[in-house]
Amino acid sequence: MPRLKFPAPPIPPAFQPKPKRPGTGNGKVKPADQAAEAGIHVVDWIDERTSLSGGLRWLMFRKVPRGTNWFYTLGSATLFAFLSQAVTGVFLAMFYDPSATHAYESVRYITNEAFLGQFVRGMHRWGSTVMVILVFLHMARTFFFGAYKYPRELNWVIGVVLLILTMTMAFTGYLLPFDQRSYWATIVGVNINGTGPLIGPYLSDFLRAGPEFGALTLSRFYSIHMLLVPGLIAALIGAHLYLVAKLGTTAPPWIEAEEDPAAELHKAEV
Amino acid sequence: MFPPRSILGRHHPIPPVSSERKEPKSKYTADRGIPGAFEGETVTRRRLMTGTVHGLGALAAGAFALPALGFALGPVFKRQKFQWQSIGNVADFNQTDYTPRVITIVSGIGEAGKSTTYVRLRNPSIDTEPEDQYNRVIAISTRCNHLGCPVRFTEAAGKFICPCHGGVYDFRGVREGGPPVRPLDRFYTRIENGQVQVGPRYSVNSNLKRFSPRDPGEPVDGIGQYLYPSRFSTPQK
Ligand code: HEM
């Protein structure tokens, strides 16, 4: 008997285990049944040692409010854009060389010679724009649906940090192909940072790792782009989704609140 | 020091409020109902252990975080070298027109470390700033002082023009139109045995007074020189 028990109410009937009809299988165990049994056994083994199933159930089988619509998928769409960037980025890093003298050549190699290189680079390049657009659309959804209000303010704040980090990814990644466009765009971008009074000049020295765009600038941008910021984004997405699961999502503003039957009962008692 | 109820959880009994309020509190954690209490553990011992563990944790975290931070911030505090490079004979340049020269701003990174400078000899009839040993030859930087695009000297107009946002500078590099915030930067120059040598960059205000090199977009007139202070990286002789 598998120990893993699924919760009864929220599971659609199609997913609920059906008892075997008597008389079928006439006592013989088919390989398919054995394979299913083995799979369940493995899952059970892990679950017995981690109790993960409770957490997964908590995360996945949530009630959503009436009126939930396609706009609620924009957050998940952003998440998938991020995952796509992460995966394609890891593979681009296998060919990319963040040195001022080799970067352009390595990107040229990826685009023109590596197998599927142009495709993977294209995914990453266009995907970055897609992710930025999706973040803004998702932000607009939560804004217009009033989803930033109590008790979800913290999720809005985390979202703003995610927005800034996403822009940081776009800015630091833009330099990496190291062609004329990325070089001058980065010069201009760093100089815009420098126009902040008092700390601006030191901030641009920090970004460039010196007073001029130099050998360290590209490697600095590369490490921010592929290690520092993705790590922060992944961690914050975790916190963001924890709060989504914990607090539940908001109903669209045009859905009227229902009378709470418990409150009705209470009124009647009084 | 008693933790707030919310973090105690409901399984930990809250100590009964004694009727005699003056009675001194017990020194044992078990008597006070502190979570995780064990036989004979006193409150001071608990504090000592907690403090030690937190202190060691902070020490261990600092041991990697502080060097990493210093490593990342180091370049901000590094002073650049004051270096000279030769760009040709005095006879190669004249007073009325600019001659472009490619100089190395940062070595070891190929083309990305090179930049163009426009060079001419000092012309007392237009160069009103006081003469000294560093401006007998005038070397204008092509880095636009709006946001750093490369400007080009257009001979027909006798002006420097920026391709990015339409910044225009006159023959001396003083801003004439567009978004730049100060004249074009210059490089120190000197003449050694008939050879013209170019040194580090310096910035100028609209009266062509020298300032330590500032980044583009940072005005040095009036309050600007204080809002955008000189950096630690400024080269020194
Ligand atoms: C890396 C970027 C982001 C990812 C991957 C992400 C992901 C998600 C997901 C999957 C949800 C679930 C509900 C839904 O999809 O609408 C959500 C909810 C939410 N997000 Fe984001 N998000 C991101 C950025 C942002 C930004 C920039 C903001 C706003 C500044 C924001 C604010 C919120 C809020 C307030 C909710 C709660 C919505 C509700 O309760 O109805 N998020 N996020």
Ligand code: FES
């Ligand atoms: S960078 Fe020259 S005008 Fe903007």
